Amino acid sequence: MPPSPSEAPIAYLFDVTSGQILFEREADRRFMPASITKVMTTFLAFEWMEEGKILPQQSFSIRPEVWKRWNQVGSTMFLPHDARVTVDDLVHGVTTVSANDGAAALADGAAGSVDKWVAAMNAKASEIGMRDSHFGTPNGWMDEGNTFVTARDLTTLATQMLRRHPSKYRRYIGHREFTYNDITQSNHDPISGVVPGADGIKTGFTNQAGYGFLGSAERNGRRLVMVVAASPRGRDRNRAARDLIEWGFSAFDQQRLFAPEAEVAMAEVQGGDSTQVALVAPAGVYVDIPAGAHRDVKLTVNYEGPVRAPIRQGEQIAILTVSIDGMSDFSVPLVARDTVDEAGLGRRILNGVLGWIT
Template sequence: MVAAPALGQREPLAPPAASDAPIAYLYDVTSGQVLFAREANRRFMPASITKVMTTFLAFEWMEEGRIVPQQTYTPRLETWRRWKNVGSTMFLPHDAQVSFDDLLHGVTTVSANDGAAALAEGAAGSVEEWVAAMNAKASEIGMADSHFGTPNGWMDEGRTFTTASDLSTLATAMLRRHPSKYRHYVGRPEFTYNEITQPNHDPISGVVRGADGIKTGFTNQAGYGFLGAAERNGRRLVMVVAGSPRARDRNRAARELIEWGFAAFDQRRLFPPNARVAKAEVQGGSRTQVPLVAPYGIYADIPAGGNGDVRLSVSYEGPVQAPISQGEEIAELVVSVEGMPDYRVPLVAGQDVGEAGLVRRALNGVLGWFS
C-alpha cells in the first residue's frame, strides 16, 4: 500500500495513465533519447495532427522558394464549397484573396480545414498533388509507418494513419530544419482573419513552462490526440498522446507527460555541437582517416538520482570508401545510459576527403602492409 502524501505536499510526478492516453510517447530532441513509450508503433488516425505534415511541407517549400508567404490565392469555388464550415474553419469567403501566410496561420493556430485545403491547392495546383508531396516528404525524413490521404486529417476511411514514433520524427525535423518558421507560425494563442478571432486549443502552451505547440486532433473515430513540444534551459522535449476518450483526459495526460519528462531526468552534455567525437578509417582517400562530428552535440538524460554511468562506442561499416563530403553521415555514436535503452546519435564527416592520387594509393598500399 502506498502512503498518502502529507498535507501540503504534491503527488509525485508520473507519466499519464493508460486510461487517459492509450498511446503516449516522450522524446528528447536534444539528446535523441526516448524517455517514455507506450504503444509507440501502433497505427492510429491522427485527425488534425495531420496538419503538422502540411505545415512542415509548407516550411520546406518556403525554403525552396516554391511558396511565397505574401502571395495571395483565391480558392476554386468547388474547393470552397467542399470545405465551407466543415469542422474547424477560418471562415474563408468564397471570393477570398488570402495570403499563404494567413492560410498557414489558420492551419497552425485554429486548425482550419478550409485553410489547409486552400493552401494545398494553391501551392501544388491540386489537393492530390499536395498529398502526394506530403507522403514523399514523410518517406524522405524517415516516417516509415505513416500515410496521408488529405492535407487536413478529415476522415478518409482510414487512408490517413501514423504512429507516435513517426510523429516525433516529424516534429524533430520541423524543429531542427525550420526553427524561425516554427517560432513564427506555431504556438500562437489566437488568430484573427476576416475580423473573426478564434483561440488556439493547444493544452500546454501558456500552461506548461516552456511549451510552444504543436497541434491537437480529434474525430469521433480517432478520439483526442496531441503532438506537443516544450523547451527549458536548452533542452527540447516532444510528446505524443493519442486515443484519449475525452478532451480533458488528453489535456491532463499531455501536461503530466511533459512535466514528468523534465522532472524525472537530469541532462548532461558530453560533447558540444560540432565537436569532433572520433575518427573513421578511410579507404582509397587522400587521407587515411576522417574526423567524425556531432552536428547537434551529444547529450545524455540520466534518471534523477541515478549514478549517471554513461558508455560510448562508435559504429560504422569501415573503412569508409572515398570520396567523402563534409557533412555526410557515415557513422553513429551508440550511447548507453545505465537503466535506459541504448540510443544512437548520427556522426558526420568533419571535412572533405578526396580520392587518392596515384602516389597516395601506392603509399597507402605500403602502409597497409605494416598495419
C-alpha cells in the same frame, strides 16, 4: 509521473536534444490523427517555402468547388467564397485555429489540386521515415480510416520540423490566437502558455479518433516532443499532455558528453590524401539519466571501414550507439569533420609503403 492508460492509451515522449525515448506506450499503434494531420500539411508548406515552390506573400484564389466543399466544415478560418488569401495567412490559419478550409485552400493553391498535395504529403512522410503512416486529406477530416499515423511517426515529423525549419516553427507554431477577416479565434493547444517553455504543436479530435495532441517544449536548450492520443475526454488529453511533458523535464538530468562539432572518434580512410578523418556529432552528444541516479554509459562507434575517399565534409560516416544501464539504447549519427580528397600518385605510393610497414 506519466499519464495513466485511461487518460492517454497512446503516449510517447522523446528528447530531441539527446535523441532518447523517455517514455512510450503503444508507440506503433495506428490511430486516426484528426487535425494533427495538419502538422504534415504545415511541414510540407515549410519544405516548399524553403525550396521556393511557394512564398509566404504569395496569394491564392479559392476555387468555387474547394470553397463549397469546406465552407464552415469543422474548424474554420471563415474564408469568403471570393477570397484571395496569402500563403502566410493560410498557414497561420492551419496552425493556430486548425482551419479545415485553410488547409484545403493551401493544398489546392500550392499543388494545383488537393489530391496532388496529399500525394506530396505521403511522399514527404516516406522520405523522412514515417514508416507506418498514411494521409488521405490535408486536414484530417474523417475519411473512413484512410488517414492514420503512429505516435513514433508523429514524433519523427515534429523532430524534422524543428531541426529543418526552426525559424518557420517560431513564426507559425504556438500562437495563442489568430485574426483573419476581422474574426479572432483562440488556439486550443493545452500546454502553450501553461507549461513553461511550451510552444505547440497541434491538437486533434473526432468522435472516432478521440482526443489527441502532438506537443513540444524547450527549457534551457533541451527540447522535448510528446504525443498523447485516443484520450476519451478533452480534459484527460490536456492533463495527460501537461503531466507527461513536466515529468520529462523533472524526472531526468541531461549531461553533455560531446559539444557540437567536437571530435568524437576517428575513422580510417582508404585512398585519400589523409589516412583518417575526424567524426563529429553536429548537434553534440547528450544523455538523459534518471534524476539523482548513477548509470554507466557505454559508447560504441560503428562504420564500414576503411572509408573510401573522396569524403565530403558533413557526410555521414558512422553511427554512435549510446548504451545506458537500465535504459534503451539510442543512436547518434556521426559525420566527417573535414573533406578528404582522393590521394595523388605520390600519396598513394606513400600510403602503400606505410601500410606495408604497419
